Amino acid sequence: MSWLRLMEEKLAENEPAEETTAVQPTPVLHKKQTVSGLIKEMWPAYLIEIIVIILGISITLALEEWRDNSRENHLEQIYLKNIQTDIGTDLKSLSLAISGTNKLLQRGNELLGYTRSPDNKNVSPIQVHEDVRAILGRPNFITSDASFTDLKSSGNLHLIKEIQLKNLLFAYYSETQHIKEVQDAERQTAITLSGAYFLKQFPLDEIRSQEISITTKDLNPLLHNVEFDNNVLLRVLNRTELLYIYQRADSLAVQLYDDLVKKTGDSE
Secondary structure (H helix, E strand, O other), rough: HHHHHHHHHHHHHHHHOOOOOOOOOOOOHHHHHHHHHHHHHHHHHHHHHHHHHHHHHHHHHHHHHHHHHHHHHHHHHHHHHHHHHHHHHHHHHHHHHHHHHHHHHHHHHHHHHHOOOOOOOOOOOHHHHHHHHHHHHOOOOOOOOHHHHHHHOOOHHHOOOOHHHHHHHHHHHHHHHHHHHHHHHHHHHHHHHHEEEHHHOOOHHHHHHHOOOOOHHHHHHHOOHHHHHHHHHHHHHHHHHHHHHHHHHHHHHHHHHHHHHHHOOOOO
């Protein structure tokens, strides 16, 4: 029963019974005194009801906030686990890109050693063909960023409450975007410059290259050609730049993966 209802009942009790004769109107002063007296008499009940109402509203708001936080924490864990899976995939891809680039650089440096040697009597033409084919390879890294992209586009970035983790996520995925840009530029260079040159000089088919018999004497002029040296050097420099970026991204990925494992408790 509300305090307003209690006041109405008290006022009703204090009103005089109706008489057959005409009822004189109750003076306004008397009514004010009655209400004032009721307030003095009933204030504990009024106070208790106000407290109950405030507590009810507070509890309702607290429950709503708890449900919202619980829902957001659950959604955060889903995103973090999905991103952790993506980072695990990226680490494998980075490992392959780093390994492949190291092998490419080994072959490229071998060719540069030939071009800088004053006497290439021991150079095998078949080996030169294999090295040229190897340096035209493009072991690339492709990131798995679907979960982080969804996190940003859906407006749920606020779910990641830890600032350090959020900064690390942005640093890593900015690095992967940089890798994509450098890889695209390296691809164009390989196709338009180095690839176009080597296609004129060497058969890139493995079987065909083994059938060709070139003496060391015939090979020497090519190895000491400035254009040949420049194209090999260009491939080495481009892939060296990518190797550095791959390694930097790998370091960020390892740190990010470890932080995600701590947050999710899932080491997979």
